[in-house]
Amino acid sequence: MSQLKELYRNAIDLNRYSNGVARRLVRAYNDVVLDVVDQLRGIDELASPVKAARLRAILAQLDESLNTWSAASIAEMTKELQGLAVLQTEFAAGQLEKALPAGAAATVRTVEISPALAEAIVTSQPTVTGVVNLSDSFERIARSTVNFQLTVGQEISLPNGEVLREAFQNMSARQSEIFSLSVRNGLLEGQSIENIVRRAKGRLNREQRGSIDTIIAAGGQATSIPNNQIRAIVRTSVNQVSVAADRIVAAENPDVTEKYRYTATLDTKTSAICRALDGKVFVHGKGPYPPQHFNCRSRYVNIPTGLEKEFENIRDDYGEWLNEQDDSVKKDVLGPGRLAFWDGLVKKYGASDAIRKFVGKDGSELNLDQLKRRYSSGKAS
16 A cells, blocks of 8 residues: 555654754753853862852853753744644645545645644643643534634644643753752762763763764763653654644545544554554544654554545555565665665564664654655655
């Protein structure tokens, strides 16, 4: 089923896209920490009263700098997710068109995504009176227009109930407090500033090269955990926007698609809930949608009306399909220089598990402009 194959390829591309976005935010966060630890090195020779005052000033600056980082991250995510929403909505509509007979494909209505979409995702408060979570609002989306204006009253929250704005703000405040406590406790215990600094930054250097995994592995107590949290927020949000795009298209085309198929194959550490949902077919608005948890890479595919049986009975093993293709197709999907890595994974784990292992270890990146060129050219669609 070509529609599912393209969904898998899209999921691989989105994983690479989230890698790139997350790495930029992670490096900006780490720069804040490295600035602070460099300043801490200068207080060891100060007299006690001056040393205490200088420490308070440094920690206050950390708090301010992390607040600035949080605001900048929210702004960047707003821009990125708006662009992604437009791209993924076009992809979702294209998938419906391709699955329908030639005459019926022209009936698929496209959706114009307003700039309010990404802003609603990152700024809305799900607990404010009158706010309706996006997961509950699709039954009420107007079917009389193809211009879908997502307002602040239709926000997307993360699996723990936070919106992006809250997630970044809460994380920056929490990490500032943890860092301050760690430094103060270390000094009270008689630890040297150098030991405190080494524990906080690990082996991390400015302009640390390598993938986001490499950067996280080089970090210390003050960076590794928040870096992983940043990556989880970005990955989950990218998936959430992609699923929202699928749902918006479905809501605008109720006469074309009434059901969807849950697909969890690409979750490298598939959770019990996603494993149980994988391959199941639900009526729109009456079943669960991904993401079900942080770092969830599960997706779903809209089923064209009249083709329900075909989608219920297919065996969607993308790894097996990919391994049967010629090298040119594999290189296009896996990226340059990764064919030997893929062949090694297949030999060790088999094609079905190899695709999961590949996605989990693939640190390559795509930016939004590259995604746009890839999909607008028809290469991946």
